[in-house]
Amino acid sequence: MSSREAIGALRDTLGADVVALPDEFGDRRVVDWSGLPGATPLALLRSRNTQEVAQALAICTRYNQPVVTQGGLTGLVGGTNLRGDEIALSLERMNRIVEIDEVSGTMTVEAGVPLQTVQEAASAAGFYFPLDLGARGSCSIGGNLATNAGGNRVIKYGMIRDQVLGVEAVLANGEIAGGLNKMIKNNSGYDLRHLLIGSEGPRLCENR
Ligand SMILES: Cc1cc2nc3c(=O)[nH]c(=O)nc-3n(C[C@H](O)[C@H](O)[C@H](O)COP(=O)(O)OP(=O)(O)OC[C@H]3O[C@@H](n4cnc5c(N)ncnc54)[C@H](O)[C@@H]3O)c2cc1C
Numbered sequence: 095m096s097s098r099e100a101i102g103a104l105r106d107t108l109g110a111d112v113v114a115l116p117d118e119f120g121d122r123r124v125v126d127w128s129g130l131p132g133a134t135p136l137a138l139l140r141s142r143n144t145q146e147v148a149q150a151l152a153i154c155t156r157y158n159q160p161v162v163t164q165g166g167l168t169g170l171v172g173g174t175n176l177r178g179d180e181i182a183l184s185l186e187r188m189n190r191i192v193e194i195d196e197v198s199g200t201m202t203v204e205a206g207v208p209l210q211t212v213q214e215a216a217s218a219a220g221f222y223f224p225l226d227l228g229a230r231g232s233c234s235i236g237g238n239l240a241t242n243a244g245g246n247r248v249i250k251y252g253m254i255r256d257q258v259l260g261v262e263a264v265l266a267n268g269e270i271a272g273g274l275n276k277m278i279k280n281n282s283g284y285d286l287r288h289l290l291i292g293s294e295g296p297r298l299c300e301n302r
Pocket of ligand 1: 163168173185205226229232233234235243244245246
């Protein structure tokens with residue numbers, strides 16, 4: 095099965111607004127800040143919600159089509175950069191603060207929210223979100239989790255994995271793994287959080 099068929103199926107299902115072709119997304123930046131080479135994606139997916147991500151990944155799996163997720167593209171190791179046969183999945187439209195729960199002291203945010211927006215929303219509600227790094231205005235929470243970002247307050251507050259109580263993730267086959275949890279106590283079974291956080295590391299090791 096070809097990439098062409100995969101992109102055709104994606105366009106049929108999700109529409110041209112979500113699935114853009116190279117001549118439609120123009121000269122937007124598609125590589126990170128590493129300075130390493132990266133190709134233009136065959137198509138750019140800009141899903142608006144979890145369901146659209148799930149539909150897209152299910153189709154890509156059916157067609158054996160590689161996908162690379164892109165956040166704010168501030169990574170420094172080429173983790174988002176493409177070889178030439180992939181589709182890019184950008185989370186830039188999934189940029190909502192879903193909830194600030196003042197009782198549990200938790201925030202639920204979509205993966206594409208910039209770190210600085212998370213910090214400012216927490217602050218406006220009377221809380222302090224401790225992760226901070228120079229790329230705060232551009233990097234996304236999804237990218238922070240995938241890189242298990244540490245930042246400039248890491249010695250006091252730990253890596254971002256220490257601040258996450260739950261993650262909802264779309265698996266490569268399109269299945270949604272629900273795991274949004276607001277409490278420290280959770281003995282309901284296996285906890286996928288720490289398998290998902292830091293996902294960039296193993297991928298880079300495999301590529302070596
Ligand atoms: C000026 C500057 C300062 C920095 N300072 C620090 C620092 O102090 N500490 C530190 O740890 N890092 C630092 N970094 C690097 C840091 O890891 C990234 O900036 C940030 O965490 C990446 O977020 P992003 O949204 O830009 O991700 P991207 O660069 O877009 O992606 C990075 C990786 O995450 C994956 N990814 C992105 N979004 C998702 C998602 N939603 N789901 C699954 N995978 C996803 C990508 O495939 C890629 O592998 C810095 C970078 C810059 C440019």
